[in-house]
Amino acid sequence: MTVSIQLEVNGKPVQAAVEPRRLLVHFLREELGLTGANIGCETSLCGACTVLVDGNAVKSCTMLAAQADGASVTTIEGLAQNGELHPLQEGFWEKHGLQCGYCTPGMILSANYLLAQNPSPNDEEIREGLKGNICRCTGYHNIVEAVKYAAERMS
Amino acid sequence: MARVLGTSIKRREDPALITGRGKYTDDLKAEGMAHAAIVRSPYAHARIRGIDTSGAEALPGVLAVLTARDVAAAGIPGVVPVGWLLPDLKTPAHPMIAADTVRHVGDAVAVVVAADRYLARDAAERVAVDYEPLDAVADVVAALEDDAPAVHEEAPGNVAFDWEIGERESVDAAFASAAHTVELDLRNNRLIPHAIEPRAVLASYDSSTGEMTIHMTSQNPHVHRLLMTLASLGMPEHKVRIVAPEVGGGFGSKIHHYADEAIVGLCSMKLDRPVKWTATRTETNLTDAHGRDHSTRCALALDADGRITGLRVDTAAAMGAYLSTFAPAVPTYLYGTLMSGQYDIPAIHCHVTGVFTHTTPVDAYRGAGRPEATYVVERLMHLAGEATGLGPVEVRRRNFVSPDAFPYQTQVALAYDSGNYGPAMDRALEMIGYDDLRSQQASRRDNGGKQIGIGFSSYIEACGLAPSAVVGSLGAQAGQWESADVRVHPTASVTVYTGSSSHGQGHETTFSQIVADRLGIEPEAVEVIHGDTDLVQFGMGTYGSRSAAVGGSAIARSVDKIIEKGKKIAAHLLEASADDLEYEDGNFRVAGSPDRSLGLGDVALQAYLAHNYPDDLEPGLSATSFYDPANFTYPFGTHVCVVEVDTETGSIELLRYAAVDDVGNVINPMIVDGQLHGGLAQGIGQALWENAVYDDSGQLVSGSLMDYAVPKIHNLIPFELDRTTTPCPHNPLGVKGVGEAGAIASPAAVVNAVVDALSPFGISHIDMPLTPEKVWRAVNS
Numbered sequence: 001m002t003v004s005i006q007l008e009v010n011g012k013p014v015q016a017a018v019e020p021r022r023l024l025v026h027f028l029r030e031e032l033g034l035t036g037a038n039i040g041c042e043t044s045l046c047g048a049c050t051v052l053v054d055g056n057a058v059k060s061c062t063m064l065a066a067q068a069d070g071a072s073v074t075t076i077e078g079l080a081q082n083g084e085l086h087p088l089q090e091g092f093w094e095k096h097g098l099q100c101g102y103c104t105p106g107m108i109l110s111a112n113y114l115l116a117q118n119p120s121p122n123d124e125e126i127r128e129g130l131k132g133n134i135c136r137c138t139g140y141h142n143i144v145e146a147v148k149y150a151a152e153r154m155s
Numbered sequence: 156m157a158r159v160l161g162t163s164i165k166r167r168e169d170p171a172l173i174t175g176r177g178k179y180t181d182d183l184k185a186e187g188m189a190h191a192a193i194v195r196s197p198y199a200h201a202r203i204r205g206i207d208t209s210g211a212e213a214l215p216g217v218l219a220v221l222t223a224r225d226v227a228a229a230g231i232p233g234v235v236p237v238g239w240l241l242p243d244l245k246t247p248a249h250p251m252i253a254a255d256t257v258r259h260v261g262d263a264v265a266v267v268v269a270a271d272r273y274l275a276r277d278a279a280e281r282v283a284v285d286y287e288p289l290d291a292v293a294d295v296v297a298a299l300e301d302d303a304p305a306v307h308e309e310a311p312g313n314v315a316f317d318w319e320i321g322e323r324e325s326v327d328a329a330f331a332s333a334a335h336t337v338e339l340d341l342r343n344n345r346l347i348p349h350a351i352e353p354r355a356v357l358a359s360y361d362s363s364t365g366e367m368t369i370h371m372t373s374q375n376p377h378v379h380r381l382l383m384t385l386a387s388l389g390m391p392e393h394k395v396r397i398v399a400p401e402v403g404g405g406f407g408s409k410i411h412h413y414a415d416e417a418i419v420g421l422c423s424m425k426l427d428r429p430v431k432w433t434a435t436r437t438e439t440n441l442t443d444a445h446g447r448d449h450s451t452r453c454a455l456a457l458d459a460d461g462r463i464t465g466l467r468v469d470t471a472a473a474m475g476a477y478l479s480t481f482a483p484a485v486p487t488y489l490y491g492t493l494m495s496g497q498y499d500i501p502a503i504h505c506h507v508t509g510v511f512t513h514t515t516p517v518d519a520y521r522g523a524g525r526p527e528a529t530y531v532v533e534r535l536m537h538l539a540g541e542a543t544g545l546g547p548v549e550v551r552r553r554n555f556v557s558p559d560a561f562p563y564q565t566q567v568a569l570a571y572d573s574g575n576y577g578p579a580m581d582r583a584l585e586m587i588g589y590d591d592l593r594s595q596q597a598s599r600r601d602n603g604g605k606q607i608g609i610g611f612s613s614y615i616e617a618c619g620l621a622p623s624a625v626v627g628s629l630g631a632q633a634g635q636w637e638s639a640d641v642r643v644h645p646t647a648s649v650t651v652y653t654g655s656s657s658h659g660q661g662h663e664t665t666f667s668q669i670v671a672d673r674l675g676i677e678p679e680a681v682e683v684i685h686g687d688t689d690l691v692q693f694g695m696g697t698y699g700s701r702s703a704a705v706g707g708s709a710i711a712r713s714v715d716k717i718i719e720k721g722k723k724i725a726a727h728l729l730e731a732s733a734d735d736l737e738y739e740d741g742n743f744r745v746a747g748s749p750d751r752s753l754g755l756g757d758v759a760l761q762a763y764l765a766h767n768y769p770d771d772l773e774p775g776l777s778a779t780s781f782y783d784p785a786n787f788t789y790p791f792g793t794h795v796c797v798v799e800v801d802t803e804t805g806s807i808e809l810l811r812y813a814a815v816d817d818v819g820n821v822i823n824p825m826i827v828d829g830q831l832h833g834g835l836a837q838g839i840g841q842a843l844w845e846n847a848v849y850d851d852s853g854q855l856v857s858g859s860l861m862d863y864a865v866p867k868i869h870n871l872i873p874f875e876l877d878r879t880t881t882p883c884p885h886n887p888l889g890v891k892g893v894g895e896a897g898a899i900a901s902p903a904a905v906v907n908a909v910v911d912a913l914s915p916f917g918i919s920h921i922d923m924p925l926t927p928e929k930v931w932r933a934v935n936s
Contacts (some may be wrong), residue, residue, distance in 0.1 A: 019232020019273070022273070023275070026272070029181075029182070030272075034175070035175065035178070035179075035181075035182035036174070036176075037175075037179070038179065038181075038351075038352065038403070039433075040351040040352065040353065040403075041434055041436035041859070041860050043436065043859050043860050044862035045859075045861065046351055046436070046860060048351055062744065066517045075175065076173075076174065076175035077174065077175040077176075079174075080174055085173070085174075087309050089173040092169070092173050093165055093166070093170070093173055094165065096163075096165075096166065096826065096828075096829050097576070098169060098172055099404070099659035099660065099661070099829060099833065100350070100351070100352065100401075100402065100403045100404040100659030101169070101171075101172030101173070101177050101401065101403070101659065102179065102350075102351045102352040102401075102403030102404060103351050104172055104173060105173075105175050108173065123652055123873070125468065125921075126719040126868075127868045127869040127871075128869055130868045130869075130870055131867045131869040133749050133868070134351060134860070134865055134867060135351070135868070136247065136349055136350060136351050136406070136833070136836075136837070136865065137404055137659050137829075137833045138352075138829060138832055138833055138836075139832030139833045139834075139835050139836030139843065139866075139871060139897075140828060140832075140836065140866075140868040140871050141832040141871075141873055141874050142832065143850065143868065144868070144873070145287050
């Protein structure tokens with residue numbers, strides 16, 4: 001049994017028939033080939049699968065593809081515009097905000113949501129805003145710097 | 156051209172990773188790919204009475220269900236080997252799939268392959284295993300008790316090995332005549348590595364060629380190929396290609412050869428089609444080798460002046476249910492040999508019992524033995540500061556190995572090649588504002604409320620593994636050199652093939668800097684290839700903070716060979732003697748005749764044309780090196796942690812963390828700092844939050860991220876870093892390792908800080924992790 005869904009992914013319309021139990025992250029990764037969102041746990045704690053759904057940061061392992069019917073989804077692949085990196089992507093590169101890179105797409109999209117809510121967060125607000133995303137490599141020091149860099153560029 | 160070495164060049168790895176284009180193993184697809192799900196024991200110890208696979212096989216879309224019977228029928232070795240042998244080590248077999256007995260929760264008993272990932276899981280649920288539960292023992296101390304359930308018949312008393320280093324008699328004598336002694340019983344808590352990318356493998360066997368390509372999460376693809384072919388699958392080594400694509404962190408957990416990857420390889424051979432398996436987080440936590448898990452009794456003897464006269468250490472170290480790849484080396488040669496710390500200690504004895512328990516195997520995890528040793532030494536030094544009245548700074552200074560004593564031969568085998576410990580301590584005190592902090596602490600003590608504590612950790616580590624003859628004599632079943640093939644192309648761009656496979660460290664960036672600096676070309680002209688056994692000559696991989704010191708040195712050697720050959724070609728073309736040629740900034744010049752020179756490009760082109768060429772020289776401009784280091788490298792430093800402890804609730808707040816590290820010459824400061832940050836987070840995590848807890852029946856209670864507290868961003872603070880620079884004297888780059896330093900130093904600094912804050916309460920020790928509950932109980936006991 002499948003259900004039909006229509007949604008927008010990175011600005012493009014998508015139509016699909018999905019198994020009702022299929023997770024959004026598996027739909028994105030395996031059916032649309034958007035492998036930027038990664039899977040690091042099955043308890044909604046690591047945040048590596050974070051994408052934007054209608055502008056909200058959502059852990060896509062916690063949402064069924066069927067629930068995304070009618071939604072607008074942005075993944076890391078859709079963040080750069082016209083070949084220009086998003087300021088957050090630039091910030092993570094400039095400030096060494098990533099090492100293995102596995103948590104990075106989710107981290108950047110969570111930070112994107114944070115900056116949409118609060119365009120000039122202080123260190124504490126950045127740390128509060130990103131506490132749903134685990135990074136095991138960087139100790140977070142440079143992730144805070146990366147988000148500050150982006151906030152300045154975007155202001 | 157601008158300086159390249161010592162410059163924070165942005166990482167070339169990043170554009171793919173920040174745009175979602177980096178390909179990790181689970182991102183890969185292959186034509187006809189099926190998915191595997193592994194059926195695992197829910198019991199820590201049980202006899203398998205029978206396995207009924209019919210329910211799984213009946214599901215449409217299920218392609219195969221394999222058990223130990225199929226491993227036996229395949230006629231393959233079918234085991235997971237241990238790669239480090241100690242004298243009298245008990246090496247019970249570790250079957251790829253358990254045949255009649257399971258020995259830890261998560262032990263593989265069957266595998267299901269299906270067309271779809273979800274279906275494979277459904278089918279795995281339908282494999283009915285009839286278990287007869289047996290008594291289990293998960294605790295390292297309980298496993299040594301007389302009536303403890305046996306993990307393996309071959310290992311009476313659950314003892315895997317009994318190992319010692321140093322002289323017991325001289326230590327006994329030191330204690331007999333000591334003016335001060337301090338002693339400590341401690342636990343070094345068991346940790347789960349938690350690379351955020353779970354282990355994964357995509358194995359693609361092709362019966363028409365007899366070849367198999369395995370993409371997998373590996374820190375050392377050649378080592379994995381060797382162990383996989385030799386001990387598990389019984390395939391010819393040259394018929395297997397292992398590729399590590401992007402690897403999402405490892406911290407040691409992706410060094411080891413596991414049953415699961417071999418099982419998936421077998422599935423692919425059996426079905427003659429690609430099979431993928433990706434661990435869930437739960438599976439990762441049950442099967443990735445854990446770290447630490449020691450129970451230790453230790454003591455320090457000092458004379459009336461506060462000089463150390465003896466150190467005694469007795470440790471029970473958990474091995475878990477089976478001996479993982481390098482497990483026996485970790486609590487022995489990477490632990491007992493580090494017991495001299497930064498100090499001139501005339502008598503040391505360290506005794507270690509390796510213990511089987513019904514738990515996930517324990518092996519190298521970031522630091523591997525050295526954090527445990529540092530924790531022992533630096534906790535004792537804290538107590539020694541109190542017992543002697545010298546305080547934590549002076550007692551350390553008084554015992555530092557003097558800068559003119561290097562090379563310094565310790566009493567535990569290692570010979571430190573270089574060091575200068577005082578300046579790192581001085582700088583750390585300056586950064587932290589030590590005197591001011593002590594006055595703040597005093598006023599808090601007078602006024603009550605939240606207490607401030609200051610903790611030190613002056614660590615040494617031995618990394619850059621390692622001289623092959625030395626590790627061979629100590630039981631390693633592998634050499635510990637590294638390889639590099641550097642090829643200068645006809646247009647003078649360069650490709651480096653390194654055996655040092657990266658999993659987040661930025662090798663492609665730093666290695667390009669090494670080549671660019673030495674050849675006098677732009678880093679952009681250098682490509683770095685790693686992580687593919689078909690592309691790269693045999694290499695040992697990335698662990699033990701070895702990539703720059705050993706892998707980087709191999710690259711430097713190759714570049715030097717290329718320059719030497721280039722001089723001969725240039726000499727021929729310039730009609731000069733090769734001895735008169737100099738190489739600088741990308742040009743071969745005749746000494747004293749600046750107008751007689753040729754660029755690297757001119758020489759490279761001629762090397763490949765070979766039209767006008769020396770008679771005794773082969774064409775081409777490339778060089779391969781297998782660099783075997785003369786010694787370990789010995790990074791050191793002093794870390795200072797400042798905490799605030801709420802004695803009403805037991806909660807701890809990190810206020811400051813200052814680290815002064817000496818990792819020798821630095822290739823890319825930004826990357827070096829990043830390595831330190833990450834290590835600090837893991838070490839602080841061990842001290843405050845992380846704990847792999849087993850209950851008495853052997854269930855892993857903290858097996859998910861709900862229960863196992865990996866540090867999150869709001870738990871940590873900005874780190875204050877600085878460096879001193881004592882170059883390594885024995886490698887061509889003067890570099891030392893940095894990947895593990897943060898995790899090695901920080902647990903002791905944090906615990907010392909908390910204990911310092913609580914010293915008015917008469918508290919001298921609390922075991923990690925320092926949860927509010929433990930602190931509160933200590934304060935209120």
